[in-house]
Amino acid sequence: MTIGWYPGHMHKARKDITLALQQVDAVLEIVDARLPHASENPLLNQLIGSKPRIRVLNKADLADPAVSARWLSYYREQGIPAMLFEKEDSTALKSLLRRSTSSLEHKASRANRLMIVGIPNVGKSTLINLLAGRKIAKVGDEPAVTKARQEIPLGEDLVLLDTPGILWPKLEDQEAAYRLAASGAIRNTAFELGDVGLFTVQFLQERYPQAVRERYQLNPDGMTPLALLEAIGKKRGCLTKAGIDFTKAGEVVVNDLRMGKLGRVSLETPDDIPPATPAESNDPAFATQSSDAS
Template identity: 40%
Template structure:
């Protein structure tokens, strides 16, 4: 199931990030904790280079905590701090300011030596669509400044947002990259809602999700949908889920579209349990 989605505004955003990088001290990259690898835009790595960076593994309440901790260890280095956060509830947000101060310790020392007392750090916020950038901006600014939504593509242009803790944030639209080299990356992004459902065959997507879950999280699948066992064929499991949920139309046929929408919504909302689709 080959998946790609790269609207024109994403190419523009990529150019703007490159042009505006010199204006900021730190880059905050927000990823989805359930897909800590697939939600990393390789363009960000290339564009940001040696710029100090904080990676926020957002939606950590939906992932397996022990797997997220392994990702934190895997992704951290001298120039990169990695934090687990929930941008909706604000969990972990308080750790961001200390992380910025640590990354910019030398710069702050130089400025203080020159007599500067009040220091404002400028931070660029980047990430793929629907990963929680707007929710993060609102938590940091303590205001509903940024539009939020459960569909990708809500933020359309960059803008500066001030906070009360000495940080100015540059909000940017979510960007993907022109071609996914690995089909699994595209699937993971589609599972978590980073790609618009409207451009995909969601019935096939949901079937792929069932296949993934029956292999990696069979107990979650059986418990959520009250299944006594699982078949080797994911289509049979998808049909059984449909019957359990009453998604049946004329002559006992399964309403696959209804089942697909339900499965994807319940996975994305964490109702199937804490699931990490990728491991380090």
């Protein structure tokens, strides 16, 4: 099944972000630390252009720390300012605030404007609330909670802009689309949970077999991914009159992954970045960050 999700409010939000960016001084681009490349939106990349920005690898508490360290070195090599973040880390919050305001000069005419952008459900509004020190932006454990841009003044000199999470019209890389779906960035009704559950089970078998043993008390060695999903479904009572309910079994695995019940799992490493096709390397929508951004 081909996965894609680009509802009308995202199209509207994209237009709104494009306009609002004209008045923005710096950008925090939030990606998911478990899948930093798949969760990087090429549309936003194009829109942000050369404005100062920091790529924030959020939900680092759910990602495999060894893999996160590899991502940080990868971005360092690429000259992309990036940092790991998780909502409980107050030291990282102070450092993020310091880094994101360091490039901003005081303006007599208006406050500086810092926009937070990223895919759905990646933690933008949570971060806004942490930066603001109060619960001002609506947060929720599902994609598309924020439907419209919101401006939050932080003292006299700074305005934070929360934005709706956006994806892009066609998810060309379907492997990446499955990672996005597994992570929670795409609404569950936009894909088949059985398919994404199967993808997740296969991934765990390959990279985190110990997590399967510990969580489900099953030995995944030598099993097909389908047999493993079936065994998990049987253990968790995901049954219909006709046999195993693969949608429910898929949901069990995907929810366990999203809630960190399988331990700290990264869904991709820098080695998983597909080589750019010639079309992509000429297309500004796929351009990586310009070197003058700090």
